[in-house]
Amino acid sequence: MDEKTEKDILQDIANQEYEHGFVTDVEQEFIPKGLNEDIIRLISSKKQEPEWLLEFRLDAFRRWQKMKMPTWAHLQIPEIDFQDIIYYAAPKKDSDRPKEIDPELEKTFDKLGIPLNERAALAGVAVDAVFDSVSVTTTFRKALADKGIIFCSFSEAVREHPDLVRKYLASVVPVGDNFYAALNSAVFSDGSFCYIPKGVRCPMELSSYFRINAKGTGQFERTLIVADEGSYVSYMEGCTAPMRDENQLHAAVVEIVVEKDAEVKYSTVQNWYPGDAQGRGGIFNFVTKRGICKGSGSHLSWTQVETGSAITWKYPSTILKGDNSSSEFYSVAVTNNMQQADTGTKMIHIGRNTRSRIISKGISAGHSQNSYRGLVMMQPGADNARNYSQCDSLLIGDKCGAHTFPDIRNSNRSAIVEHEATTSKISEDQLFYCNQRGIGPEEAVGLIVNGYAREVLSKLPMEFAVEAQKLLQVSLEGSVG
Amino acid sequence: MIPLIDGEADMEEKRVMKVASGDSLQRVFMLRDSASLPVEHIVLEAGSAADITIVVMPGVSCDVRLAVDMDGQGASCSVQGVYLCTSDEDVRITVDMNHNVPHCSSRQLFKGIAGGSSRVDFFGKIIVAEDAQMTEAYQENHNLLLSDDAKVNTRPQLEIYADDVKCSHGATVGRLNEEEQFYMRSRGITLQEAKVLQMLSFVSPVFSHIPESAAKDDMENEIEQAIRRL
Numbered sequence: 001m002d003e004k005t006e007k008d009i010l011q012d013i014a015n016q017e018y019e020h021g022f023v024t025d026v027e028q029e030f031i032p033k034g035l036n037e038d039i040i041r042l043i044s045s046k047k048q049e050p051e052w053l054l055e056f057r058l059d060a061f062r063r064w065q066k067m068k069m070p071t072w073a074h075l076q077i078p079e080i081d082f083q084d085i086i087y088y089a090a091p092k093k094d095s096d097r098p099k100e101i102d103p104e105l106e107k108t109f110d111k112l113g114i115p116l117n118e119r120a121a122l123a124g125v126a127v128d129a130v131f132d133s134v135s136v137t138t139t140f141r142k143a144l145a146d147k148g149i150i151f152c153s154f155s156e157a158v159r160e161h162p163d164l165v166r167k168y169l170a171s172v173v174p175v176g177d178n179f180y181a182a183l184n185s186a187v188f189s190d191g192s193f194c195y196i197p198k199g200v201r202c203p204m205e206l207s208s209y210f211r212i213n214a215k216g217t218g219q220f221e222r223t224l225i226v227a228d229e230g231s232y233v234s235y236m237e238g239c240t241a242p243m244r245d246e247n248q249l250h251a252a253v254v255e256i257v258v259e260k261d262a263e264v265k266y267s268t269v270q271n272w273y274p275g276d277a278q279g280r281g282g283i284f285n286f287v288t289k290r291g292i293c294k295g296s297g298s299h300l301s302w303t304q305v306e307t308g309s310a311i312t313w314k315y316p317s318t319i320l321k322g323d324n325s326s327s328e329f330y331s332v333a334v335t336n337n338m339q340q341a342d343t344g345t346k347m348i349h350i351g352r353n354t355r356s357r358i359i360s361k362g363i364s365a366g367h368s369q370n371s372y373r374g375l376v377m378m379q380p381g382a383d384n385a386r387n388y389s390q391c392d393s394l395l396i397g398d399k400c401g402a403h404t405f406p407d408i409r410n411s412n413r414s415a416i417v418e419h420e421a422t423t424s425k426i427s428e429d430q431l432f433y434c435n436q437r438g439i440g441p442e443e444a445v446g447l448i449v450n451g452y453a454r455e456v457l458s459k460l461p462m463e464f465a466v467e468a469q470k471l472l473q474v475s476l477e478g479s480v481g
Numbered sequence: 482m483i484p485l486i487d488g489e490a491d492m493e494e495k496r497v498m499k500v501a502s503g504d505s506l507q508r509v510f511m512l513r514d515s516a517s518l519p520v521e522h523i524v525l526e527a528g529s530a531a532d533i534t535i536v537v538m539p540g541v542s543c544d545v546r547l548a549v550d551m552d553g554q555g556a557s558c559s560v561q562g563v564y565l566c567t568s569d570e571d572v573r574i575t576v577d578m579n580h581n582v583p584h585c586s587s588r589q590l591f592k593g594i595a596g597g598s599s600r601v602d603f604f605g606k607i608i609v610a611e612d613a614q615m616t617e618a619y620q621e622n623h624n625l626l627l628s629d630d631a632k633v634n635t636r637p638q639l640e641i642y643a644d645d646v647k648c649s650h651g652a653t654v655g656r657l658n659e660e661e662q663f664y665m666r667s668r669g670i671t672l673q674e675a676k677v678l679q680m681l682s683f684v685s686p687v688f689s690h691i692p693e694s695a696a697k698d699d700m701e702n703e704i705e706q707a708i709r710r711l
Contacts, residue, residue: 074640378654380629395644398614404639410654411633413626419637420651425644 018273019474021243024108024213027092028132033216034083037061040186043088047155047189050162056175060185063176070179073313073342074371074403077284078247085249087187089132089214101137109136112240113467114209125205125236126151130221132214133189140204150195151206154222157193164195168226172255172290172319180251180313181288184220188253191221196231196262205234205461210250212241212272212283218249225255227262229295234265236464240308241273245281247310252287260295260322265303267460268316269468272308274475277366279338282310289316293325296351300325303459305468306333306343307475315373317346320354320385330456331360332468334475335368335400344374344391344405349382349415358389361453365396365476371403378415385415393423394452396445396476446473496521502553505530509691509700512537518545525585527553534691535562535574536700537593539707542570548577551585561590561687565707566599566631573602578618580609586617592684596627596711603635607650611642620650625657625683627711680708 031042040061044054069080091105101116109116109129116129116137126140128151135153144151150161157165175185192208212219227233241248250272258264266289275282285308291300302316318327329345347356356376364370372391393402404421426448434444449472450457457465457472498520500506510518512535523531537543549558564572578587587607595601607618624633637650657679665675684704691697 393639393641395641395646398644399611400644401640401642403641404650405636406638406652407634407636408652408654409632409634410624410626411629411631413629413631413656415626416653416655418651418653418655421637421639421649423639423641423646423648425646 018243020112020240020271021273022111023242024104026102026104028214029090029092030086030214031088033086035085035087035187039087043187043189046088049158052166053158056169057186060175060182064179064182064186067176067179067182073373074369074405075311075313075340075342077311080249080284082183086214086217087220088189089217090134091131091136105131105136108211109209112209112211114238125207128153128192128208130190130208130210132212132217132219135190135192144202147200147203148197149200149202150193152193154191154193154224161193161195164226165193165224168224168255168257170255172257172292173253173288178288180286181253184222184251184253184288188220188222191223191252194225194233194235196227196233198228199230201231202233205236207236207238210237210239212248212250215244216246218251221252223252223254225264225266226257227259227264229259230261232263234461235267236461237266237268238271240271241283243273243281247282247284249284249286254287254289256291256300258291258293258295258298258300261297262295263299264291265301266291266316267303267464269305269464269471270308270312271471274308274337274339275310277337279310282339283308284311285309286313289314290319291317292319293322293327296322296324298322298325299327301328301459302345303330303456304332305456305460305471306331306341307471309341310339312341312343314343315346317348318356319348319350320356321350323351324353325351326355328356329358329360330459332363332453332456332472333360333370334363334472335365335370336475337366337368339368341369342371342373344372346375347377347387349378349385349387352381352383352385354382354385356387358387358391359455360391361456362391362393362402363396363449363452363476364393364400364402367399369401369403371405372421373405375407376409376417376419378410378412378417380411382412383414385412387417389419391421392452393421394449395423395425445476449476497524498522499524500526500529500531502526503528505532507532509534509696510536511700512541512543512545514541517543518547521546521548523547523549523558525549525551525553525556525558528555529553530556531558533560534687536704537562537564537572539565539567539710540570542572544573546575548579549587550579550581551587552581554582554584556585558587559690560588563684563687563704564593564601565704565711566593566595566597566601567711568597568599570597570599572599574604576605578605578607578620580607580613580616580618583612583614583616585613587619589620590687591622592624592687593633594625594627594680594683594708594711595631595633598628598630600631601633603637605636605650606638606640607648609641609643609646609648613643614645616643616646616648618646618648622652623683624654625680626654677709680711681705684708
């Protein structure tokens with residue numbers, strides 16, 4: 001490739017801004033920095049929570065204090081001062097119009113392509129929009145309620161459906177599960193709650209959109225999805241944050257309960273601010289996501305497109321407890337510049353005839369490090385269980401790294417586990433072929449990468465697929481070398 | 482093809498084996514009662530080759546650790562092994578394949594059968610250093626589980642810091658194919674014999690590249706007898 005054009009392209013990209021990097025200027029309410037029992041009491045009282053939830057938080061906090069930051073991941077995480085984070089930040093409500101959304105916030109979400117107005121173009125999707133520590137609004141609530149579907153912010157769910165929340169909260173991710181899950185359990189602010197009653201097929205896509213805005217804060221949202229017997233829901237999650245020199249922490253917990261014959265499809269397009277080309281700033285995305293296929297014949301499907309965050313530590317997992325239940329994990333993780341990602345999945349097979357499939361596509365460029373880490377466990381009762389995993393890595397440039405760390409544990413002789421992984425780069429031949437037909441190097445890489453990730457992208461809901469494809473292109477621009 | 486012959490490997494320390502430039506080393510380690518390898522670390526200089534075969538016989542619990550450093554360009558290394566577990570063995574195999582320089586190639590192939598209440602841990606790592614371009618590294622680990630009490634954990638890992646490489650790994654844990662058994666039984670082969678044939682063919686790729694010799698015949702006989710007794 002021409003040395004000069006290559007440089008030009010790189011230059012262009014270095015100057016290119018992260019599209020969602022703006023800051024919304026709204027009056028916000030903060031609580032003091034730091035983390036202690038008083039702060040937790042303060043968060044709890046701000047949210048007018050019942051006593052049991054405060055106890056839950058305090059218990060989590062006490063456990064968290066005894067825990068250490070996990071170091072097993074293939075990541076270099078700078079020291080995080082947990083006392084230097086603001087754990088609660090909320091846009092102030094206009095006292096004259098307490099029911100309405102601040103127009104400034106509405107504009108923000110509009111700019112991000114998330115219409116909070118139900119008449120908007122994206123009519124097929126109900127959105128729960130979370131801004132820093134609070135949920136701004138949830139659209140289409142009424143239309144959903146007619147079907148018996150509960151879709152609201154987590155805080156509302158605590159007030160209005162305490163029994164459901166109490167029954168399922170921490171039933172999939174226990175309080176002391178890991179360091180970040182314990183932290184989240186102690187300080188979680190808002191998130192989405194979703195309950196699909198028996199036999200109901202959710203008529204539209206549900207989605208949460210998370211936005212970090214305030215400086216010096218962390219976002220700790222909690223999502224709980226319960227699909228009762230025979231129901232179906234497709235859930236999407238998106239996120240962005242402003243460009244800043246500081247690192248901001250995002251430690252979420254997502255719990256999904258899938259009852260008998262129910263099906264949940266969970267899709268994420270993660271586009272947190274990844275930091276600049278020198279690795280300054282960016283979000284630390286340390287997330288615990290886990291679902292349980294509780295009843296027989298249940299199905300849980302994870303699809304994720306990870307393009308953002310300075311550091312990603314994320315393993316959406318499924319516990320296949322019900323007989324004949326199945327789960328899938330489709331992932332595309334892209335890292336560029338100084339980004340680091342350690343992501344993958346866990347499939348725990350407990351029930352008979354359980355099936356799981358893992359397709360992971362890692363793409364690393366620049367100076368980034370991209371790891372797949374997965375666990376497939378066949379417990380003694382998992383008769384005839386089956387897993388197939390495929391993890392491919394694509395390297396673009398000679399300064400990046402791609403790693404694969406699968407862990408396979410089989411204790412059942414009728415269970416079959418297969419894993420395969422490959423690592424390769426975009427071949428000169430492929431690029432030459434495209435160039436020869438008048439496709440520029442940049443576009444050619446985009447084309448090849450999209451083809452490479454197609455198997456995963458095709459699993460995304462339509463609303464997301466287009467965005468994801470664009471994102472892939474943008475994330476990799478300037479990485480041709 | 483240049484036959485692999487025992488090279489002038491000098492034992493620097495007790496457990497480190499250095500293969501000098503252009504030499505080749507071939508070794509077969511049969512673990513019958515000893516629980517570890519006599520060599521732990523192999524260093525390959527430019528253009529040298531090493532071919533290591535490890536056979537863990539039934540009844541042997543072991544903790545095999547082998548690290549290979551490819552320090553010279555053009556080195557190649559092949560490590561393969563078979564483990565046969567019938568009772569309460571605890572077999573651990575750890576292989577570190579370090580590609581430190583460009584233009585090296587490595588292959589790993591481990592196949593094992595776990596029966597009884599045995600426990601197998603395979604931990605294989607390929608590390609390709611930042612400048613080790615044009616590396617080819619492959620790793621495979623396949624396991625058969627014969628009983629409900631046996632356990633197999635396998636962790637094949639790739640750590641790759643260079644881009645012009647061809648690396649892959651594959652791992653499976655499964656059972657004997659019943660359709661194959663049916664095929665053989667419908668042709669008058671007993672179930673027991675069918676299983677033996679399946680297991681023999683399962684492990685045979687591990688030895689396929691070793692040149693024919695009396696020693697190889699002996700080894701294969703011994704393994705066949707062990708499989709028949711499973």
